[in-house]
Amino acid sequence: MVNGKQIFQGRLLNLFLKRQKFPNGYIGTLEIIKHPGAVLIVPFLSDDKIILIKQYRPVINAYIWELPAGTLNKGEDPLKCARRELIEEIGYDAGILEKIGYIYSAPGYTTEKIIIYKAKKLIKVKAKKEVDEVITPKVFTRKAIQKLINSGKIVDAKTICAIKLVIK
Template structure:
């Protein structure tokens, strides 16, 4: 039996009695999320574009790749292009799917679609009123160093950057 606990603008929380694969029953709390897309924007000079974004839940600012929630009936590719343009002011001409990851599979169904974005065209940043973002453009190698030095701590960004780095090296983009 599924019971609604909370419905907000981003998440929907339920409590559900379930039968597990071993035949036992238990009650689980579940967070339903519409999903998201995230992009590693790579410029022709080998630099990646990150955001330094205020995140209240973490108590400060995080370095991240541009990302955002899927709108209703929006496909992940369109979301990736839209969010990159809104957050960093670049239109992505070419998207390459890197992966689709679960963020917290123990209690949440959110899937983030990760992409490498190239063929960038400068447009204009269009932030939502609740977004506090500084754009950071750095050599890809420096972004990888930020991961090693624990300056990038956001999981989607770490995974996205590592997958994109490998792919960009393979394609000789960096």
């Protein structure tokens, strides 16, 4: 929970101003974006094959490669959200969803916590894409994904973190 003065309430995000005393005694005003949290899924078709999505991101006006991910609905179980996002974005359900860990996307200004899952034993289903998502899934080998990261072709931070956690 973020204490402070709410200065904006949006559909997804809320912005707060908060006076904060730091451990060293400094008192400052923070701008904090309260976020409901998210999930990110590393979907394995086999031990060596992972599905990435090429997604249009209107904020940066570009298509980027990333892993399936999505924001938690209010009160939604993260595991159910992960399953929903797999179906929506790549048209697969998972026989096994294993929680790998979590990351904070930008802890200097947002509460967004992203829970990372590994999906195995994928089952093909009909994709249920949302109207505001322009997505094309594609299968890559682990080695090809590493090359995409190393060459700067994957620039999504959460995707890079998850790949580094899962592919050791």
